[in-house]
Amino acid sequence: MHFDLTEDQQLIKQTARDFATRQIEPVAAELDKEARWPTEIVSQMAELGFLGMAFPPEHGGGGMDNVSYVLATEEVSRACASCGVIMSVNNSLFCDPLLKHGTEWQKKEILAPTARGEMLGAYGLTEPASGSDAHTMKTAAELQGDGSYLLNGSKNFITCGPEAEHTIIFAITARDGKRVRHTALLVRPDMEGFTLAPHDEKLGIRAAHSCTMYFDNVKVPKEYVLGADGKGFKIAMNTLDGGRIGIASQALGIARAALEKAIAYAKERQAFGGPIANLQAIQWMIADSDVELQAARLLTLRAAALKDKGARHSAESAMAKLYASEMCTRVTHRALQVHGGYGYTTEYGLERHYRDARITEIYEGTSEIMRIVIAKTALS
Numbered sequence: 315m316h317f318d319l320t321e322d323q324q325l326i327k328q329t330a331r332d333f334a335t336r337q338i339e340p341v342a343a344e345l346d347k348e349a350r351w352p353t354e355i356v357s358q359m360a361e362l363g364f365l366g367m368a369f370p371p372e373h374g375g376g377g378m379d380n381v382s383y384v385l386a387t388e389e390v391s392r393a394c395a396s397c398g399v400i401m402s403v404n405n406s407l408f409c410d411p412l413l414k415h416g417t418e419w420q421k422k423e424i425l426a427p428t429a430r431g432e433m434l435g436a437y438g439l440t441e442p443a444s445g446s447d448a449h450t451m452k453t454a455a456e457l458q459g460d461g462s463y464l465l466n467g468s469k470n471f472i473t474c475g476p477e478a479e480h481t482i483i484f485a486i487t488a489r490d491g492k493r494v495r496h497t498a499l500l501v502r503p504d505m506e507g508f509t510l511a512p513h514d515e516k517l518g519i520r521a522a523h524s525c526t527m528y529f530d531n532v533k534v535p536k537e538y539v540l541g542a543d544g545k546g547f548k549i550a551m552n553t554l555d556g557g558r559i560g561i562a563s564q565a566l567g568i569a570r571a572a573l574e575k576a577i578a579y580a581k582e583r584q585a586f587g588g589p590i591a592n593l594q595a596i597q598w599m600i601a602d603s604d605v606e607l608q609a610a611r612l613l614t615l616r617a618a619a620l621k622d623k624g625a626r627h628s629a630e631s632a633m634a635k636l637y638a639s640e641m642c643t644r645v646t647h648r649a650l651q652v653h654g655g656y657g658y659t660t661e662y663g664l665e666r667h668y669r670d671a672r673i674t675e676i677y678e679g680t681s682e683i684m685r686i687v688i689a690k691t692a693l694s
């Protein structure tokens with residue numbers, strides 16, 4: 315295993331850093347405050363190829379690798395965690411399963427424009443009464459004589475749902491006693507019977523809109539079935555293996571923003587005759603945060619490198635997400651503490667990082683579910 319970035323990876327990292335610092339950072343607090351969808355930044359990310367990074371150019375992608383995707387997502391999330399998750403959903407939760415399971419028509423008409431960022435995609439697994447235990451979903455689709463499906467049910471918390479042109483909806487398509495078959499369907503908001511609720515009011519990642527979706531006899535043509543009938547649950551779970559790399563990268567970015575601010579503040583703020591950086595209590599908070607951030611980055615890059623090699627990475631992605639997200643909560647907590655009362659106000663932006671951190675422990679599988687995935691592999 316080597317730890318050096320290639321020239322291409324270094325260039326992508328630098329490009330992402332320059333872009334995020336110049337274009338995203340100055341408006342991030344405002345986007346958060348107003349819970350405003352970052353239309354212009356999404357277009358700029360599309361121009362840079364960040365909405366379809368590790369996909370072949372013939373399918374609209376940037377032809378980069380997953381290590382580059384981690385590097386760029388960290389930089390974008392350091393400036394704005396909402397922009398980071400928009401990037402992650404489009405790349406990992408939408409384009410990835412389209413590349414793996416899409417028909418030639420779906421790759422040409424849906425994957426390519428989505429990877430280029432001309433349209434956006436979303437992923438709909440969660441339902442009001444079915445989150446971690448996704449098997450208990452109620453949304454169902456009935457096969458019709460012409461090969462289309464009639465979809466009924468609802469999905470909630472769907473990130474980018476209000477803005478996406480297509481959402482992958484996982485639905486039950488057959489029951490045989492206790493055995494249930496699930497199928498993945500590509501659903502568009504202009505399909506009759508599809509309604510979107512207003513976007514959710516949230517603690518953090520407020521500019522990355524999410525919403526509930528309702529399906530009332532939505533006719534989904536057969537061209538919009540993703541993968542074969544009955545393969546939906548496998549597609550949903552495999553997709554999350556990649557998605558967790560994106561969320562781990564988002565956590566790295568949020569934590570780095572907080573740690574950088576804590577270091578700068580500690581050097582400036584005076585107490586008891588000198589900068590608080592001279593106090594061992596502050597130094598230890600910074601040291602612990604630095605170690606944990608770097609350890610999380612190595613876990614995340616390892617998971618991405620395995621994905622690039624085409625190797626199994628379920629446990630490694632879960633480890634990266636578990637460690638990076640919990641690290642992010644600890645690091646943002648300490649960074650806020652270093653800022654004292656000023657950390658609690660909006661002046662330094664610490665409270666935004668602190669709020670944004672929390673979601674990384676919840677979506678795409680909670681920390682508890684990550685431990686189950688990891689333990690299953692360890693005990694197998």
Ligand SMILES: Cc1cc2nc3c(=O)[nH]c(=O)nc-3n(C[C@H](O)[C@H](O)[C@H](O)COP(=O)(O)OP(=O)(O)OC[C@H]3O[C@@H](n4cnc5c(N)ncnc54)[C@H](O)[C@@H]3O)c2cc1C
Pocket residue numbers: 436437438439440444445446447470471472473474516524673676677678679680681682683
């Ligand atoms: C802002 C936001 C964006 C989201 N975006 C999307 C999206 O784009 N697409 C999508 O499909 N979903 C999305 N989600 C849903 C998210 O993935 C779920 O909220 C998450 O998986 C947890 O499900 P739940 O909320 O139903 O909690 P529950 O599953 O009800 O869990 C409640 C608590 O019980 C614990 N728990 C549950 N089962 C176990 C177990 N077996 N062992 C130990 N503890 C357990 C959980 O860890 C948690 O602490 C999003 C959620 C949010 C808040």
